[in-house]
Amino acid sequence: MINALRGMKDILPPQNEKFEYFIKNASKIAKNYGFEYVETPILEETNLFKRSVGESSDIVGKEMYEFVDKGGNSVCLRPEGTAGVVRSFIQNKYDRAGGVKRFFYHGPMFRYERPQKGRLREFHQFGVECFGESSPYEDVNIILMLKDILDFFGIKYTLKINTLGCEKCLPPFRENLVDFLTDIEEGLCDDCKRRIKTNPIRVFDCKNENCQKLLQNAPRLGSELCDECKESFEFVKSKLDNLGVEYEVDSNLVRGLDYYTKTAFEFVSKDIGAQNAVAGGGRYDRLVEFLGGRATPGIGFAIGIERLLDLIEIEDDKKEGYYLGAMDENALDLVFEIANKKRKKEKVAVSYGTKSLKAHLKTADKNGMRYCAVIGENELKEGKIWVKDLVEKKENLIDIDKFKE
RNA sequence: GUGGGUGUAGCUCAGUUGGUUAGAGCAUCGGAUUGUGGUUCCGAGGGCCGUGGGUUCGAGUCCCAUUACCCACCCCA
Numbered sequence: 001m002i003n004a005l006r007g008m009k010d011i012l013p014p015q016n017e018k019f020e021y022f023i024k025n026a027s028k029i030a031k032n033y034g035f036e037y038v039e040t041p042i043l044e045e046t047n048l049f050k051r052s053v054g055e056s057s058d059i060v061g062k063e064m065y066e067f068v069d070k071g072g073n074s075v076c077l078r079p080e081g082t083a084g085v086v087r088s089f090i091q092n093k094y095d096r097a098g099g100v101k102r103f104f105y106h107g108p109m110f111r112y113e114r115p116q117k118g119r120l121r122e123f124h125q126f127g128v129e130c131f132g133e134s135s136p137y138e139d140v141n142i143i144l145m146l147k148d149i150l151d152f153f154g155i156k157y158t159l160k161i162n163t164l165g166c167e168k169c170l171p172p173f174r175e176n177l178v179d180f181l182t183d184i185e186e187g188l189c190d191d192c193k194r195r196i197k198t199n200p201i202r203v204f205d206c207k208n209e210n211c212q213k214l215l216q217n218a219p220r221l222g223s224e225l226c227d228e229c230k231e232s233f234e235f236v237k238s239k240l241d242n243l244g245v246e247y248e249v250d251s252n253l254v255r256g257l258d259y260y261t262k263t264a265f266e267f268v269s270k271d272i273g274a275q276n277a278v279a280g281g282g283r284y285d286r287l288v289e290f291l292g293g294r295a296t297p298g299i300g301f302a303i304g305i306e307r308l309l310d311l312i313e314i315e316d317d318k319k320e321g322y323y324l325g326a327m328d329e330n331a332l333d334l335v336f337e338i339a340n341k342k343r344k345k346e347k348v349a350v351s352y353g354t355k356s357l358k359a360h361l362k363t364a365d366k367n368g369m370r371y372c373a374v375i376g377e378n379e380l381k382e383g384k385i386w387v388k389d390l391v392e393k394k395e396n397l398i399d400i401d402k403f404k405e
Numbered sequence: 406g407u408g409g410g411u412g413u414a415g416c417u418c419a420g421u422u423g424g425u426u427a428g429a430g431c432a433u434c435g436g437a438u439u440g441u442g443g444u445u446c447c448g449a450g451g452g453c454c455g456u457g458g459g460u461u462c463g464a465g466u467c468c469c470a471u472u473a474c475c476c477a478c479c480c481c482a
Contacts (some may be wrong), residue, residue: 006473057480058479060423062480079481111480111481113480113481114406114478125482143480191479206479215420261450307482330458360440360442361443364442374440376440378440379429395441
């Protein structure tokens with residue numbers, strides 16, 4: 001027997017109905033906010049992710065499905081969605097065109113990690129990206145849209161926000177931090193020692209208690225922000241306050257992808273295991289430039305669809321459609337033919353063998369059909385079909401010609 | 406990559422200090438006097454007990470290895 005690869009799941013009923021339901025409604029909300037659907041390739045040049053997500057990130061460092069194709073190119077199954085959309089944005093010269101562009105997308109992402117609750121090797125994201133808008137109004141707008149989506153599905157969450165600084169205030173802060181960390185390096189965990197060189201800001205996200213203790217007197221970005229970043233963060237917070245959106249400022253919130261700047265946010269849930277981030281995002285004002293485009297501010301988010309679906313309850317499906325069956329060998333062909341016609345307008349299931357009326361009713365009921373329509377010896381003689389409404393419990397004989405309409 | 410847990414019927418699981426034909430519930434199919442469903446009752450089919458070694462007269466049960474899944478660390482959606 002051949003099984004699906006580790007961490008890769010089939011999406012079967014009823015799960016796939018939730019999936020469709022989510023995509024449909026999330027897309028509608030995104031469209032209401034002026035976003036347009038885009039689809040980018042699942043496979044991209046490896047360098048795209050190295051340059052956008054960042055070599056220091058775990059995603060690039062150890063989680064990429066990377067291989068050499070038959071042409072000798074290093075390619076990679078996308079580990080996240082933003083890089084591809086940005087690449088497309090630049091390739092199609094929207095950066096040159098100017099103005100504001102808003103996109104949304106959804107599809108599979110791949111990361112070579114050990115699976116656990118809420119974490120798969122192939123998983124699906126729904127994401128949005130907005131280009132060319134530097135106003136912090138858009139930060140608020142994006143958070144509101146994400147909130148709208150989660151609220152639509154009745155999900156309980158906590159919104160965490162933080163600011164990550166920009167190219168002006170981040171580098172000097174980073175230097176101070178590295179100096180500080182180097183002094184206390186001895187006491188830090190191995191991961192944090194590594195982080196000093198790779199991405200020092202992430203030490204704040206370390207769950208090691210000892211590390212957190214040592215970090216108590218560490219320089220904090222919050223107090224070293226440049227005026228612009230400070231202003232923009234205050235703006236976002238005040239607007240959220242005005243709108244009555246609850247949030248927590250979490251100065252330890254560090255996004256795992258190198259391209260984020262300024263506003264970063266995450267929606268977390270306590271009901272889905274240790275991997276509690278349902279959605280996350282933030283601003284990436286330098287990314288378009290990094291990837292060779294004309295400097296264009298950007299901001300976006302991504303929702304982990306599987307994680308979100310874990311939190312959605314679906315109402316049990318209503319009975320619908322017709323079940324057709326025969327009780328007489330001679331009616332089988334007729335039933336098959338009727339089903340074919342009836343399907344032009346209605347959902348129809350057909351039973352290919354003869355069964356007792358009782359058995360037909362039972363099957364129709366179990367398959368969630370609204371009507372059970374059967375042709376037996378009697379009906380055959382009269383050119384009629386016996387139809388029972390399984391909900392109203394009413395039954396009657398209908399002319400076959402009429403029924404087919 | 407590192408820990409911990411679990412593999413017995415399609416699904417959820419029992420299975421005694423090792424003992425002869427491996428069980429239940431759910432699901433499936435059939436039946437409960439002639440063509441009326443969801444409830445009930447009866448019956449049937451369905452198992453290389455994850456895989457490979459070992460101990461033993463005898464292993465689902467004990468030991469070793471291996472593999473898959475789950476959970477957690479790391480990290481992220």
